[in-house]
Amino acid sequence: xxxxKELIKLKAKTAKELLSIDVLxxxxxxxxxxxxxxxxxxxENTDDHNLYxxxxxxxxxxxxDKYIFKSLEVKAFIVFYxxxxxxxxxxxxxxxxxxxxxxQFASILGxxxxxxxxxxxxxxLFVPRKFSKTTSVSALAINDFLFGDSNAQAYTTANSxxxxxxxxxxxxxxxxTLDHRLSHFKINREKIYCKxxxxxSFIRCLASEADKLxxxxxxxxxxxxxxxxxxxxxxxxxxxxxxxxxxxxxIVITTASEKLDTPFVDMLLSYKSxxxxxxxxxxxxxxxxxxxVGDAEDDPHTWHKVQPHLGxxxxxDYYEVEYQKALMTADNMLTFRTKLxxxxxxxxxxxxxxxxxxxxxYKDVNIEGLTHLYDTMVAVDxxxxxxxxxxxxxxxDDNTRTFHVHTDYYFPKxxxxxxxxxxxxxxxxxxxxxxxLDGDVIDYDxxxxxxxxxxxxxxxxxxxxxxxxxxxxxxxISALGGKNYLSxxxxxxxxxxxxxxxxxxxxxxxxxxxxPNPINAYCFGNAIMDEDRLENRKPIKKSMSHKIDGxxxxxxxxxxxxxxxx
Numbered sequence: 001x002x003x004x005k006e007l008i009k010l011k012a013k014t015a016k017e018l019l020s021i022d023v024l025x026x027x028x029x030x031x032x033x034x035x036x037x038x039x040x041x042x043x044e045n046t047d048d049h050n051l052y053x054x055x056x057x058x059x060x061x062x063x064x065d066k067y068i069f070k071s072l073e074v075k076a077f078i079v080f081y082x083x084x085x086x087x088x089x090x091x092x093x094x095x096x097x098x099x100x101x102x103x104q105f106a107s108i109l110g111x112x113x114x115x116x117x118x119x120x121x122x123x124x125l126f127v128p129r130k131f132s133k134t135t136s137v138s139a140l141a142i143n144d145f146l147f148g149d150s151n152a153q154a155y156t157t158a159n160s161x162x163x164x165x166x167x168x169x170x171x172x173x174x175x176x177t178l179d180h181r182l183s184h185f186k187i188n189r190e191k192i193y194c195k196x197x198x199x200x201s202f203i204r205c206l207a208s209e210a211d212k213l214x215x216x217x218x219x220x221x222x223x224x225x226x227x228x229x230x231x232x233x234x235x236x237x238x239x240x241x242x243x244x245x246x247x248x249x250x251i252v253i254t255t256a257s258e259k260l261d262t263p264f265v266d267m268l269l270s271y272k273s274x275x276x277x278x279x280x281x282x283x284x285x286x287x288x289x290x291x292x293v294g295d296a297e298d299d300p301h302t303w304h305k306v307q308p309h310l311g312x313x314x315x316x317d318y319y320e321v322e323y324q325k326a327l328m329t330a331d332n333m334l335t336f337r338t339k340l341x342x343x344x345x346x347x348x349x350x351x352x353x354x355x356x357x358x359x360x361x362y363k364d365v366n367i368e369g370l371t372h373l374y375d376t377m378v379a380v381d382x383x384x385x386x387x388x389x390x391x392x393x394x395x396x397d398d399n400t401r402t403f404h405v406h407t408d409y410y411f412p413k414x415x416x417x418x419x420x421x422x423x424x425x426x427x428x429x430x431x432x433x434x435x436x437l438d439g440d441v442i443d444y445d446x447x448x449x450x451x452x453x454x455x456x457x458x459x460x461x462x463x464x465x466x467x468x469x470x471x472x473x474x475x476x477i478s479a480l481g482g483k484n485y486l487s488x489x490x491x492x493x494x495x496x497x498x499x500x501x502x503x504x505x506x507x508x509x510x511x512x513x514x515x516p517n518p519i520n521a522y523c524f525g526n527a528i529m530d531e532d533r534l535e536n537r538k539p540i541k542k543s544m545s546h547k548i549d550g551x552x553x554x555x556x557x558x559x560x561x562x563x564x565x566x
Contacts, residue, residue: 001269007292008292010276011292018057026061034099035102038100038102052289053289074106086174092174098308100309101136118247118249119282124251124252130307131308150200153218157207159229184196190206217244221250223251225253252267255338256290290343296534322340329543330541352524358525378463379391380473390523403513407550409550451463466491494534498559499559523552
């Protein structure tokens with residue numbers, strides 16, 4: 001297994017090697033112009049494609065030099081694929097293959113050892129969610145069912161029956177559009193039979209225990225979401241039944257998962273070793289989409305690299321929206337990393353700073369009664385109606401080199417009805433710790449006025465806000481004369497790493513204090529420290545019910561002090 005440094009060097013080396021390939025000499029346009037387009041796109045824009053995508057393309061040209069490539073077989077499958085009606089947002093419709101799909105299917109179906117024996121026996125599509133992998137490979141099963149061996153046996157399987165049924169149901173519905181009256185097919189809950197004369201083929205949905213199966217003679221096996229499987233028994237039973245087949249094919253389609261000790265992890269590493277040249281096996285194909293070493297999780301360039309169908313089968317803003325959701329909870333971030341970035345990761349759920357530690361730092365400071373104008377950073381975390389909003393004021397004492405963080409909390413009174421934390425919030429409001437505002441949604445105007453009012457007793461240097469969700473608040477602050485104080489702070493891990501470290505030092509050395517509000521301890525106690533793949537750190541909440549707003553606004557004020565230039 002190569003180190004990160006070796007992987008970086010390998011990508012640079014592979015990029016140079018691809019540039020030396022005379023793509024036009026291979027006449028790929030005779031097969032499909034999209035195959036040509038894909039090759040040039042990857043070669044000319046290597047920074048936009050991950051290492052394993054580059055290696056797969058390099059390997060494609062290596063196989064072109066070494067084996068028979070049946071252009072007609074590939075063209076026939078593309079025509080067949082594009083004649084089928086797949087499920088979509090507007091009902092069933094035909095779709096053109098994307099260039100990357102043309103490359104994938106050409107790699108799987110085009111190479112032959114001789115005129116009758118296909119090269120690729122095992123294929124892997126390791127791609128993120130929404131790539132349309134499950135629906136697209138259904139065409140392989142139908143192609144085998146209709147045009148493969150006369151007694152073809154295609155199986156769709158997965159870690160669960162429900163997952164296996166997704167691909168099977170797509171196959172069933174496609175066949176129904178081909179033969180509305182089912183004159184040529186017989187379809188039941190888990191099996192499709194061919195009634196065409198001379199053919200005894202079938203497609204079967206399978207999620208049974210391996211030891212209950214016998215008499216199989218599989219020609220095609222589709223294994224969906226293999227990364228979730230605890231063992232490979234079912235897959236092995238199916239593939240071991242393929243001995244009589246001339247052109248058997250097993251295709252694994254999956255995204256990453258939180259399970260790090262599964263057969264798929266070992267399989268992925270072995271496929272990567274073939275692409276990197278550490279192992280040799282011409283009979284496998286691997287299409288692997290994941291970030292490169294050093295790619296940031298919040299970078300749109302990374303998102304495009306791991307999801308080639310962004311803007312095609314995936315809405316252009318989908319990753320941006322999902323990343324903002326991921327920043328809200330540890331569970332959401334786990335899903336974003338495994339299913340959209342396609343990387344294996346587990347929740348660490350690391351306790352950060354306890355409620356008791358914050359309570360020990362309580363100090364009663366009356367901002368309105370101050371006789372000295374302390375340099376102060378302000379930060380806001382705004383909600384709409386289902387959560388409280390927080391505003392932190394961080395006062396710096398230049399003489400003692402200490403910080404005092406005062407945080408105010410707000411909640412709309414109308415939203416208390418039916419709220420799961422109703423009793424707690426009412427108790428806090430009764431005791432003067434939570435400001436209940438009139439209405440069903442947060443009154444941003446009142447919060448803006450409160451900030452500017454406190455500005456009469458401290459020297460506000462900056463007012464930090466989340467640029468993703470604060471346009472209305474920005475307008476209100478600006479109207480009250482605070483426009484020049486505004487400072488956008490993105491809620492990304494890279495933005496928070498420095499201020500997390502600064503705050504931790506201040507907390508451990510007793511250089512920071514807090515207003516004695518129990519919501520402060522509550523917020524910090526709910527925060528767990530998370531780390532991205534670049535070792536950037538940011539506290540997040542474990543679930544939606546765990547509120548950490550006061551902890552976030554506190555850190556934002558430290559971020560402002562770090563960035564401030566006098």
